[in-house]
Amino acid sequence: MRAPRVLAAAASAAAVALAVTACSGPVTDGAESEQGATAAADAFLDTYVDEGRVVRTDQGGDTVSEGQAYGLLLAVVAGDEARFDDIWDWTTANIQRDDLLLAWRWEGGSVVDDEPASDADLDAARALVLAGEAFGRDDLTDDGLALGEALLDEMTATTDLGRILLPGTWATASPHAYNPSYASPAAYAVLADASDDSRWDELADGSHAATEALLDANALPTNWATVATDGSVAIAGAADGTGEPGYGYDAARASIRYAESCDPADTVLAGRIAAALPGEEQLPAELDSGAGAVTTDQHPVAYAARAAAYAADGRADDARADLARMGDTATRTPTYYGDAWNALAEAMLTDDALAGCPPLESSSTAAASSSSAGALQDPVRAAAASDAVPVHVSIPAIGIESDLIGLGRGADGWIEAPADYNDVGWYEDGVVPGQIGPAVIAAHVDSKTAPAVFHNLPQLRPGDTVSVTLSDGTVADFVVTGQQSVKKHGFPTESIYAPVPTPELRLVTCGGPISSETGLYEDNIVVTAIAA
Structure with missing residues (x-):
C-alpha cells in the first residue's frame, strides 16, 4: 500500500496581476486580480x-x-x-x-x-x-x-497489479487495453473522500502499480499499453494493439496527472519521466517510444507534460520555462485541445482549485510573499551582464522609431503608462531587452483625441521584427511570434511574465472593450517576440 494522501493547502495567496495601464489611466479598484489559472x-x-x-x-x-x-x-x-x-x-x-x-x-x-x-x-x-x-x-x-x-x-478491472481503469466498456477482456494518461490520482482521491467507496483507493493503488510497471518496461509512457489479468504489461501502438508505440497527445497527459497527485509516490513517477524526455528548448509534439522525434510540430500539451515532469523532479525553473513555452505555443497556434491543456495544466500544476497538490504552488506562493506582483517573474531584473539600458526601439512593420523612457510600477502594482501619449517606455525594474527573460515595452494605444504611438500594435504578425538599441550601442533583435488580448482584471501574469531561458520581449498596450463605468479600456494587448 502506498503512503496515505496528503491534502492540499486550502488556498494559495492571490496574485496581483502585473498588467500595464498604457491608456488614459489605471482601471483598478485596488482589488486583488485573478490568478493565471x-x-x-x-x-x-x-x-x-x-x-x-x-x-x-x-x-x-x-x-x-x-x-x-x-x-x-x-x-x-x-x-x-x-x-x-x-x-x-x-x-x-x-x-x-x-x-x-x-x-x-x-x-x-x-x-x-x-x-x-x-x-x-x-x-x-x-x-x-x-x-x-x-x-x-x-x-x-x-x-x-x-x-x-x-x-x-x-470500466474497471481487477488484475494481479490491482484494480485498473479500462479505457472503455469494450476493454474487459485480458489483456486489457490500457491508456496510462487516463489514470488520475487526484480525481481518485476527490471521489474516495466524497464517497467512502474503497474501490477508489484500490484504483489509485492499481493505477500506480501499472504506471510504475510501464515505466520499468519503457522510460517514456506510451499512448497505449496492455495490462493482463496476471499483471504483465506491454507497450502498444494503439488501443487495438497494432502499430508502433509512441509518446504523443495522449501519453503526454500522464506526467501532468501524476505530478498533481498528493501522494509523494505518484510524484516520483512523474519525475521519472523527466529524464526520458528530450531536453532541447523546442520539444516535438510526438516522439517514438525511445524519445526520438516523429514530427516537427509543437503543441502546448507536450510542454505542459515536460513542465509537470520537471516540477515533480524538483526542477522548478525548468518547469516554469516550459509553462511559458506552453502558453506561447497556444497563442501562436490556438486549438481546442491545446487551449484546454494550456488551461488545465496551469490549474493542475500551479493552483489547488481542483483539490490536487500542485508541484509549483509553493514557488508561486513564495513569489507572492516577496513581491507585490505575486508572479513567477516580477518581471524582475536578472543579474545584468552590463550597465547598458535600452534607449531606442524600432518596429518597421508599423512604422515605429522611438526613443525609450523608463517606466516603474504604481502603487496599484501595475506598470505605469508613459505620461506623454507618444512616448514609448520600458519596464526598468524588469529585464533589460536582450538579456535572459521577458523584457517589457509599453505605450498608449490612443488618447482622448487621437491615436497614440502603439495604435497599430495589434497589426503586428509573426515574423515581423523589433530592434532595441542599448546605451552601449549594441542592438537586441527580436522576431514577433504572436499576440493575445487579456483582461486587466484577470491578467495572466504567471504565463506572460514567467521566466524563460532566452531573451524575449513583451510589447504591451490597451485594447478590447471600453468600460461603461470608467470610459477606459478593459484589456491589454500583449505581443510576444523572441530573440532573432
Missing part, C-alpha cells in the same frame, strides 16, 4: 463553450465527452457556477447514457459514437463533486458520485 480557464470557456456545448472548432465543430469534462473542470477553476450548469445541462441532455456514462462523440445534432471514454467520465465526476462543494450544491455532488459509481462498475 483562473484567467486561462475563463479564456477557454469564452472561446469554446456555446450554450453549454464545448465545441472542437478546429475539428469540424463536433463535441466529445472529454471536452465537456474539460469544460466542467475549468468552470470549477473559474468559479463560474452558471457556466458549469450550462455545460452539465447540455451533457445530460445530449450525451449521457441510460447507465449514466457519457457517450464519446456528438455531431450534427446527435450522438455518433455511443461508447464511453473513462477519462472523460472520471474528469466529469471529479468536477461534479468539486462543484458540489464549491457551490454548496448536493445535487451536483450526487450526480458526480453516481457517475463515478457507474465508472467503477463498468
Whole structure:
C-alpha cells in the first residue's frame, strides 16, 4: 500500500496581476486580480463553450465527452457556477447514457459514437463533486458520485497489479487495453473522500502499480499499453494493439496527472519521466517510444507534460520555462485541445482549485510573499551582464522609431503608462531587452483625441521584427511570434511574465472593450517576440 494522501493547502495567496495601464489611466479598484489559472480557464470557456456545448472548432465543430469534462473542470477553476450548469445541462441532455456514462462523440445534432471514454467520465465526476462543494450544491455532488459509481462498475478491472481503469466498456477482456494518461490520482482521491467507496483507493493503488510497471518496461509512457489479468504489461501502438508505440497527445497527459497527485509516490513517477524526455528548448509534439522525434510540430500539451515532469523532479525553473513555452505555443497556434491543456495544466500544476497538490504552488506562493506582483517573474531584473539600458526601439512593420523612457510600477502594482501619449517606455525594474527573460515595452494605444504611438500594435504578425538599441550601442533583435488580448482584471501574469531561458520581449498596450463605468479600456494587448 502506498503512503496515505496528503491534502492540499486550502488556498494559495492571490496574485496581483502585473498588467500595464498604457491608456488614459489605471482601471483598478485596488482589488486583488485573478490568478493565471483562473484567467486561462475563463479564456477557454469564452472561446469554446456555446450554450453549454464545448465545441472542437478546429475539428469540424463536433463535441466529445472529454471536452465537456474539460469544460466542467475549468468552470470549477473559474468559479463560474452558471457556466458549469450550462455545460452539465447540455451533457445530460445530449450525451449521457441510460447507465449514466457519457457517450464519446456528438455531431450534427446527435450522438455518433455511443461508447464511453473513462477519462472523460472520471474528469466529469471529479468536477461534479468539486462543484458540489464549491457551490454548496448536493445535487451536483450526487450526480458526480453516481457517475463515478457507474465508472467503477463498468470500466474497471481487477488484475494481479490491482484494480485498473479500462479505457472503455469494450476493454474487459485480458489483456486489457490500457491508456496510462487516463489514470488520475487526484480525481481518485476527490471521489474516495466524497464517497467512502474503497474501490477508489484500490484504483489509485492499481493505477500506480501499472504506471510504475510501464515505466520499468519503457522510460517514456506510451499512448497505449496492455495490462493482463496476471499483471504483465506491454507497450502498444494503439488501443487495438497494432502499430508502433509512441509518446504523443495522449501519453503526454500522464506526467501532468501524476505530478498533481498528493501522494509523494505518484510524484516520483512523474519525475521519472523527466529524464526520458528530450531536453532541447523546442520539444516535438510526438516522439517514438525511445524519445526520438516523429514530427516537427509543437503543441502546448507536450510542454505542459515536460513542465509537470520537471516540477515533480524538483526542477522548478525548468518547469516554469516550459509553462511559458506552453502558453506561447497556444497563442501562436490556438486549438481546442491545446487551449484546454494550456488551461488545465496551469490549474493542475500551479493552483489547488481542483483539490490536487500542485508541484509549483509553493514557488508561486513564495513569489507572492516577496513581491507585490505575486508572479513567477516580477518581471524582475536578472543579474545584468552590463550597465547598458535600452534607449531606442524600432518596429518597421508599423512604422515605429522611438526613443525609450523608463517606466516603474504604481502603487496599484501595475506598470505605469508613459505620461506623454507618444512616448514609448520600458519596464526598468524588469529585464533589460536582450538579456535572459521577458523584457517589457509599453505605450498608449490612443488618447482622448487621437491615436497614440502603439495604435497599430495589434497589426503586428509573426515574423515581423523589433530592434532595441542599448546605451552601449549594441542592438537586441527580436522576431514577433504572436499576440493575445487579456483582461486587466484577470491578467495572466504567471504565463506572460514567467521566466524563460532566452531573451524575449513583451510589447504591451490597451485594447478590447471600453468600460461603461470608467470610459477606459478593459484589456491589454500583449505581443510576444523572441530573440532573432
